[in-house]
Amino acid sequence: MSLRLKTLVITSMTLAILLVVLTVxxxxxxxxxxxxxxxxxxxxxxxxxxxxxxxxxxxxxxxxxxxxxxxxxxxxxxxxxxxxxxxxxxxxxxxxxxxxxxxxxxxxxxxxxxxxxxxxxxxxxxxxxxxxxxxxxxxxxxxxxxxxxxxxxxxxxxxxxxxxxxxxxxxxxxxxxxxxxxxxxxxxxxxxxxxxxxxxxxxxxxxxxxxxxxxxxxxxxxxxxxxxxxxxxxxxxxxxxxxxxxxxxxxxxxxxxxxxxxxxxxxxxxxxxxxxxxxxxxxxxxVFSAMILWLLERFVLSRMTRLSAEVVALGEGQDLSRRITANGNDEIGQLSDSINRMLKTHEDLHVLLDAEKGKSERLLHNVLPDAIANKLKEQSGVIAESYAEVTILFADIVDFTRMSTQVSPENLVNMLNEVFSAFDKLAEKHGLEKIKTIGDAYMVVGGLPEKRSDHAEAVARMALDMLHTLQEISRSRGQRLQVRIGINTGPVVAGVIGTKKFLYDLWGDTVNTASRMESSGVPDKIQVTESTYQRLQGSFQFQPLGERDIKGKGRIPVFILLEEKSRKDAA
Known part of the structure; x- marks a missing residue:
């Protein structure tokens, strides 16, 4: 039997056995x-x-x-x-x-x-x-x-x-x-x-x-x-x-x-x-199996495997600064370059996005209370909640209209900024929530959005500190500044209104009464309602003013907050 025939027989037998084995x-x-x-x-x-x-x-x-x-x-x-x-x-x-x-x-x-x-x-x-x-x-x-x-x-x-x-x-x-x-x-x-x-x-x-x-x-x-x-x-x-x-x-x-x-x-x-x-x-x-597999492994599969492994490693590591190791000038090398360019663009966009997100976060937390800002980010729709009892303070600079005609606009705005910035620090010190300023009026509340049992005491202490702070500002500026302060305690509804320019505000008769306490008050005095007096009479000293005519409320008893009692006096 010739070598050619042996080769043919062996090849045929091998293929036949391979076919049977593969089939089974x-x-x-x-x-x-x-x-x-x-x-x-x-x-x-x-x-x-x-x-x-x-x-x-x-x-x-x-x-x-x-x-x-x-x-x-x-x-x-x-x-x-x-x-x-x-x-x-x-x-x-x-x-x-x-x-x-x-x-x-x-x-x-x-x-x-x-x-x-x-x-x-x-x-x-x-x-x-x-x-x-x-x-x-x-x-x-x-x-x-x-x-x-x-x-x-x-x-x-x-x-x-x-x-x-x-x-x-x-x-x-x-x-x-x-x-x-x-x-x-x-x-x-x-x-x-x-x-x-x-x-x-x-x-x-x-x-x-x-x-x-x-x-x-x-x-x-x-x-x-x-x-x-x-x-x-x-x-x-x-x-x-x-x-x-x-x-x-x-x-x-x-x-x-x-x-x-x-x-x-x-x-x-x-x-x-x-x-x-x-x-x-x-x-x-x-004919072709061994050659094709070798060529595929040599020129395509091994390189694609390395490329795939690097892409998976990038995805698992979340490190946008890493890059694919590009090799070759063919389509696989071009794909590696394209992935690297995409990663660079994504890294740049991520940096910009983080910067803009930080700006948005700071702006939102400057406009709204932290608890409300976080809730607004997590949910859509109206955010509103009722509170059974909070304490509201209104303050208004006396004769501000006359003062605005006597000083330059720049000095007037600087004066307001100094006063209200000082009030903001006091609100932060006492854990209170500033609601808004309207012209020369300042509004702050205790007891929301996070409920607290000592909201009335905290507002009273801030009111006393406001009088003291305003006296210091008056001395430093060489200009007599006076403020009327009104306080009331009661239930309110609080929530966010608006879809583009958000505003966190309060509603209810408690807010109106607190405003009336300020508008009917005495310069450099803190006028409070009976509900606030009842909460604070054990730890603060008051001067009863009897019943006064209050617009929209009729005759109601009002009091002047004088000072906080010492612990010995309170006992």
Whole structure:
């Protein structure tokens, strides 16, 4: 046998053995991999179905939360005034929220309100006794253990399976005490199941565990489900597979099957890939495989691997000053240069962005209180809050209008800047919040946005310091400056108004009365209302002025704050 023939025989035998080995091994490895991918894909589709169900439950929870933290509902639980239910718990409420029922229980477990709605017929219906029994019997379990939390899940009723959400009834600021529990439910009806299927774009079906309509093929699959293994994915034939997940209710009992009937597209593609791969190997292995692999490894793959590793390292390190090591003058080298230019541009933009962000942060914190500025950055919409008791101070420079006609504008502004800057330092010293200046008027408040129990004492001390500071400024400038100061204590509403030029301001009768105390006061005196006097009489000395006519308030008692008592006197 010639060497040429030996070479031919050995090559043929080698290729034949290689073909057999590749066929067997690739069939086992490749098809098994595709089967695992197929199972993984089916599991992901089950996850999508579960996410759709949980998303629907979360949306229902958000809607329930909006109602359970509604001040009007809170008041209704106190007054039991049916007008609220007649106006707010109407057909459109159930239709918009897609609730099939709503229960309101007081803290003793008594039903304050119950209602049911047929979402398919769009009409009210009597609350089925089975639904009410299912909720009443689980009321202790449906009562949230922590404020601001929810209990949600599934319940079995004769009509099928229901999604149920329960939340405590609190005020809109989450203050209590709780007035009871709000429970809402939605039946997993055929339209609801269809909506979930359309949302996931899957051939998704929901089957109650107790349903008697399941076909034999479905029973054959679900019999493999166990309590500790609530998911099964099983091929039916070469073209279809079925994936089922068992879902438990609030009591931990199996209540619902989620079913996916999927074509075995991935597996069939694996069979085609196996055929094409083996064909390609037979044709190319004898001539080109080694050469192509070597060329690819030598000139492309090794360089791309290094480039990929450096890019991954850059991404993990978050160091914008690092650069890719560029090599070669071909496309890979050009790609490295492009990445480096992009990194340089990104680094420059990041520096500029940090600088501008710092400016914006400083400007926002100069305009608004820190707590309000931080809240404004975290949320959108109106920021407002009511405070049961704060202390407000108004100060106004006496004869400022006359003074403005006697000095130059520059000197006038410098004088105001010196006075108000000194007042700002006093506000910071005493932990108070400056609200605004209007002309020669200065407004400061204690007790917000961070609540504090000694707000009245802090404002009183600042007022006394303001008189002392103004005397020092008068001596240093050689110009007599006087100020009227008015103080009042009471409730206010505070919030941010405006969308472009933000303004943090206060509203309420307390603000108006504090302003009246200043405008009707005496120069270089601190005039306070009775509410402030009651808070401070134990630690400060006052001069009663009796009742005075105050614009818009009539005759009310007022007092002059003189000084703070020593600890011995206060005792």
């Amino acid at each position: 091994s690739l069939r086992f490895i490749l098809l098994e991999s595709y089967r695992q991918i197929e199972i993984s894909d089916a599991g992901q589709n089950l996850d999508r179905g579960m996410n759709a169900l949980m998303g629907s439950l979360e949306n229902m929870d958000r809607t329930t939360q909006d109602y359970s933290y509604w001040d009007d509902l809170y008041n209704y639980m106190i007054t039991k005034d049916r007008t609220f239910a007649d106006v707010n718990l109407v057909d459109s409420t159930y239709s918009n929220t897609r609730w099939n029922f709503l229960f309101l229980f007081d803290v003793k477990g008594h039903v304050v309100y119950k209602g049911a709605f047929d979402l398919e017929q769009k009409e009210n219906m009597a609350v089925p006794s089975a639904w009410e029994h299912a909720i009443r019997s689980r009321l202790p379990r449906l009562s949230p253990q922590k404020p601001g939390t929810a209990i949600s899940g599934l319940l079995q009723v004769p009509e099928g399976v229901m999604m149920v959400v329960a939340r405590e009834i609190l005020q809109s600021n989450l203050n209590g005490p709780t007035m009871g529990v709000m429970v809402t439910g939605r039946l997993l009806s055929e339209p609801e199941n269809q909506r979930l299927a359309e949302q996931t774009r899957l051939n998704l079906q929901w089957q109650a565990v107790q349903s008697r309509n399941a076909n034999s093929r479905f029973h054959e699959v679900t019999k493999n489900l166990k309590a500790n293994h609530a998911r099964v994915i099983q091929p039916i034939n070469d073209t279809n597979l079925i994936a089922v997940e068992l879902i438990h209710d609030l009591d931990g009992q199996p209540v619902l099957y989620m079913i996916l009937d999927l074509p075995r597209t991935i597996y069939m593609q694996g069979q085609k890939s196996l055929y094409y791969l083996i064909t390609a190997v037979v044709i190319c292995a004898s």
